[in-house]
Amino acid sequence: MLEGLNDILGDAPIPDMNAFPSDKNDALAIKKFAVIGAGAWGTALAITAARAGAEVTLWARDPALSAAINRDRINAQLLPGYDIPDAVSATSDMAEAVAGADAILLVVPSQAIRDIGERVHAVAAPGVPVVLASKGVERESGKLMTTVVAEAMPGRPIAVLSGPSFASEVAGGHPTAVTIASADAAENPQDGLATRLSLALATPSFRPYISDDLIGVEVGGAVKNVIAIACGIASGSGFGANTWAALITRGLDEMKTLAQALGGRRETVTGLSGMGDLALTCSSEQSRNMSFGKALGERQRQEDLLSNRRSVVEGVVNAVSVTDLARKLGVEMPICEAVRSIVADGVEISEAIGRLMERPLKAEPAAMNITIPHGNEDDVEDYVSEMLP
Ligand SMILES: NC(=O)c1ccc[n+]([C@@H]2O[C@H](COP(=O)([O-])OP(=O)(O)OC[C@H]3O[C@@H](n4cnc5c(N)ncnc54)[C@H](O)[C@@H]3O)[C@@H](O)[C@H]2O)c1
Numbered sequence: 001m002l003e004g005l006n007d008i009l010g011d012a013p014i015p016d017m018n019a020f021p022s023d024k025n026d027a028l029a030i031k032k033f034a035v036i037g038a039g040a041w042g043t044a045l046a047i048t049a050a051r052a053g054a055e056v057t058l059w060a061r062d063p064a065l066s067a068a069i070n071r072d073r074i075n076a077q078l079l080p081g082y083d084i085p086d087a088v089s090a091t092s093d094m095a096e097a098v099a100g101a102d103a104i105l106l107v108v109p110s111q112a113i114r115d116i117g118e119r120v121h122a123v124a125a126p127g128v129p130v131v132l133a134s135k136g137v138e139r140e141s142g143k144l145m146t147t148v149v150a151e152a153m154p155g156r157p158i159a160v161l162s163g164p165s166f167a168s169e170v171a172g173g174h175p176t177a178v179t180i181a182s183a184d185a186a187e188n189p190q191d192g193l194a195t196r197l198s199l200a201l202a203t204p205s206f207r208p209y210i211s212d213d214l215i216g217v218e219v220g221g222a223v224k225n226v227i228a229i230a231c232g233i234a235s236g237s238g239f240g241a242n243t244w245a246a247l248i249t250r251g252l253d254e255m256k257t258l259a260q261a262l263g264g265r266r267e268t269v270t271g272l273s274g275m276g277d278l279a280l281t282c283s284s285e286q287s288r289n290m291s292f293g294k295a296l297g298e299r300q301r302q303e304d305l306l307s308n309r310r311s312v313v314e315g316v317v318n319a320v321s322v323t324d325l326a327r328k329l330g331v332e333m334p335i336c337e338a339v340r341s342i343v344a345d346g347v348e349i350s351e352a353i354g355r356l357m358e359r360p361l362k363a364e365p366a367a368m369n370i371t372i373p374h375g376n377e378d379d380v381e382d383y384v385s386e387m388l389p
């Protein structure tokens with residue numbers, strides 16, 4: 001079952017996570033999950049919930065996939081190599097998926113959340129809480145996913161689950177920490193929604209932290225994918241550790257500013273769902289966003305990289321939705337704008353990097369409000385062009 005952990009532990013015995021006692025029997029305990037979306041992350045979360053002692057129904061859009069999961073106990077398409085416990089049953093019937101669920105995890109790509117949310121809402125029992133595990137901002141409206149869920153699924157309590165968590169490592173039992181946020185978490189620390197979800201999902205290898213800052217948690221997840229594309233482009237272009245460190249540090253600042261402008265807290269962004277996920281995604285080619293950016297930096301064609309792929313690269317559409325939102329709020333996000341200019345407007349990588357380096361000198365922190373031209377503006381683009389492959 002725990003192939004990833006096996007790699008690490010060598011011949012050491014692998015704990016059977018399904019054997020851990022579940023102390024989750026009180027009336028508010030979440031014992032049955034509906035997981036909507038059988039991509040890599042939905043499947044890994046279904047496996048985690050089952051290991052934590054819950055019963056799980058996993059909804060896959062494709063009936064062939066739900067049939068294959070029930071037959072083979074594996075998601076060979078999107079999370080190959082990891083056994084799916086018997087406590088997980090797959091279906092492509094939405095009403096069957098949500099029947100009797102104590103909580104619904106939404107794990108489809110961000111741009112499908114409104115449509116799928118409406119479909120779930122129509123068949124789920126009133127009042128059943130929804131946990132958003134997708135990362136993004138809606139392209140059409142520029143709205144955060146929690147707003148989209150509130151509109152598509154009115155009257156349901158909402159939580160956000162986010163943080164540094166490659167699906168395959170979660171399924172492989174690598175120790176992982178994430179954040180789960182709900183609005184009632186601070187006023188109701190014992191049995192607020194985030195606490196109940198954390199208890200229901202915690203295993204010896206999966207450790208949720210509890211937050212009451214839905215916006216702060218959500219913004220980190222949406223923006224890190226865009227910054228990961230930037231880091232990938234820099235790496236594929238041959239730039240090294242200095243550039244990477246500058247991008248993640250200034251990218252973190254963009255996240256903080258956006259979160260604050262939306263009513264979230266800057267400190268939340270320094271936690272798992274912000275800094276943690278940024279560090280993970282920007283440093284590993286396991287990330288679809290980072291590896292997509294790297295391929296762009298190596299001058300592969302975007303059309304070739306995106307056509308016919310099964311898995312989602314959230315940062316491509318979110319480069320546009322995140323910067324649309326930032327523009328509306330008057331928030332400067334130059335790195336996200338640079339990624340947008342490359343992936344959505346066809347701007348050459350050299351020109352986009354040139355525009356970033358031409359920007360006037362600024363203060364860190366921005367509150368000092370210094371903006372001074374540096375005098376190199378005319379030379380930057382030629383310099384960058386010469387540096388690039
Ligand atoms: N994979 C990870 O490691 C990971 C970890 C944390 C968060 N996430 C987030 O979870 C979300 C889902 O990612 P994933 O990795 O599970 O996806 P994936 O790339 O593995 O697969 C996408 C799945 O969504 C389905 N899908 C595509 N369009 C759809 C639509 N319009 N309606 C319904 N289903 C649709 C596809 O059929 C496929 O099953 C994303 O927002 C991603 O950022 C992923």
Ligand SMILES: O=P(O)(O)OC[C@H](O)CO
Pocket residue numbers: 135163164165166167225228277280281286287288289290312313314
């Ligand atoms: O593969 P990515 O880039 O979509 O990242 C997956 C997760 O969001 C990491 O936390």
